[in-house]
Amino acid sequence: xxxxxxxxxxxxxxxxxxxxxxxxxxxxxxxxxxxxxxxxxxxxxxxxxxxxxxxxxxxxxxxxxxxxxxxxxxxxxxxxxxxxxxxxxxxxxxxxxxxxxxxxxxxxxxxxxxx
Amino acid sequence: xxxxxxxxxxxxxxxxxxxxxxxxxxxxxxxxxxxxxxxxxxxxxxxxxxxxxxxxxxxxxxxxxxxxxxxxxxxxxxxxxxxxxxxxxxxxxxxxxxxxxxxxxxxxxxxxx
Numbered sequence: 001x002x003x004x005x006x007x008x009x010x011x012x013x014x015x016x017x018x019x020x021x022x023x024x025x026x027x028x029x030x031x032x033x034x035x036x037x038x039x040x041x042x043x044x045x046x047x048x049x050x051x052x053x054x055x056x057x058x059x060x061x062x063x064x065x066x067x068x069x070x071x072x073x074x075x076x077x078x079x080x081x082x083x084x085x086x087x088x089x090x091x092x093x094x095x096x097x098x099x100x101x102x103x104x105x106x107x108x109x110x111x112x113x114x115x
Numbered sequence: 116x117x118x119x120x121x122x123x124x125x126x127x128x129x130x131x132x133x134x135x136x137x138x139x140x141x142x143x144x145x146x147x148x149x150x151x152x153x154x155x156x157x158x159x160x161x162x163x164x165x166x167x168x169x170x171x172x173x174x175x176x177x178x179x180x181x182x183x184x185x186x187x188x189x190x191x192x193x194x195x196x197x198x199x200x201x202x203x204x205x206x207x208x209x210x211x212x213x214x215x216x217x218x219x220x221x222x223x224x225x226x227x228x
Contacts, residue, residue, distance in 0.1 A: 036219075043119075043205060044158075044219040088156060101146060101209045102171060103217060105158040 002027040002093045004106035012112045015083055021076040021109045023065075023091030031093040033074040034103065035065055038088040047089070050074060061085075086113045118142050119220040121206050127226045128196055136191045136223045138206030144218075145211050146170070147189035149181060152203040152222070161204075164189050193225075201227045 005024045013019045025031065035047040048059040055067040065076045074091060091106040119140045128134050140147060148171075149161040163171035167183040178194045193200060206220040 043221040044207075046216055046218075049216070090158065101217060102148075102160055102163060103150075108156045108158075 002031060002095060002104045004091050004093055004104055006091055006106035006109050008109050009107065010110040010112060012114060013081055014114050016080045018079050019077065019081050019111065021089050021111065023074045023076065023106060025072050025074065025091070025093050027093060027095070029095055031095055033065075033067060034092040034094070035063070035074070035076050036090045036092060038090065038108075040087070044090065047076075081111070081113050083113050083115060085111060087111060119206055119208055119218050121220040121223050123223060124221060125224050125226075127228065130196055130198060130227055132196050133192070133194045134196060134225070135193070136204055136206075136225070138189050138191070138220060140187055140206075140208040140218070142208055142218060144208040145186055146209045147183065147186070148207040148209075148217065149189065149191050150205040150207060152205060154202070158205070196227045198227050201225055
């Protein structure tokens with residue numbers, strides 16, 4: 001079975017500061033990795049994903065995440081955050097080659113950007 | 116154009132009532148899902164349908180019954196609502212198996228009083 005751990009339930013940060021949201025997973029099989037973002041009172045949007053190839057993946061709004069197989073991590077980073085980045089961020093895994101596209105989510109990290 | 120749409124967005128109802136949440140996707144996807152997000156924001160899959168066929172049922176009480184009249188729709192009917200059913204329910208869809216991205220609706224906030 002797969003599981004996802006997001007150790008930080010909330011990360012307060014000042015605007016224009018760098019941020020890292022941590023995600024670790026456990027799985028006995030290969031997985032795909034995802035970061036979803038949920039803005040207040042909205043649904044989930046895919047931020048970025050790792051399927052294969054380069055271990056560093058980027059989003060269009062400046063976030064990046066690096067897949068580290070040895071540490072089973074997929075931490076999310078941004079060098080300079082904006083107020084508009086305030087949201088709940090969910091890390092998720094999907095079993096590679098599984099019969100379904102079932103996502104296993106972490107418990108989420110609230111990124112609170114302060115002016 | 117909304118890719119995955121759910122109705123209603125908010126639903127407040129009394130214990131014991133029966134209610135339905137509707138979901139439609141216009142992406143041409145074969146697979147649809149229901150996820151539940153509890154008060155602590157924890158997200159967990161409830162059901163998955165592929166081409167109207169039930170694929171995943173994650174030990175959800177029998178009071179919850181998904182219905183898929185066609186592959187573009189997956190409705191969730193809940194009988195005898197309980198206080199613990201209060202949550203945000205998300206519908207999602209994804210392309211055929213072997214691809215990976217899931218698209219989520221805006222969610223339905225269900226409050227049972």
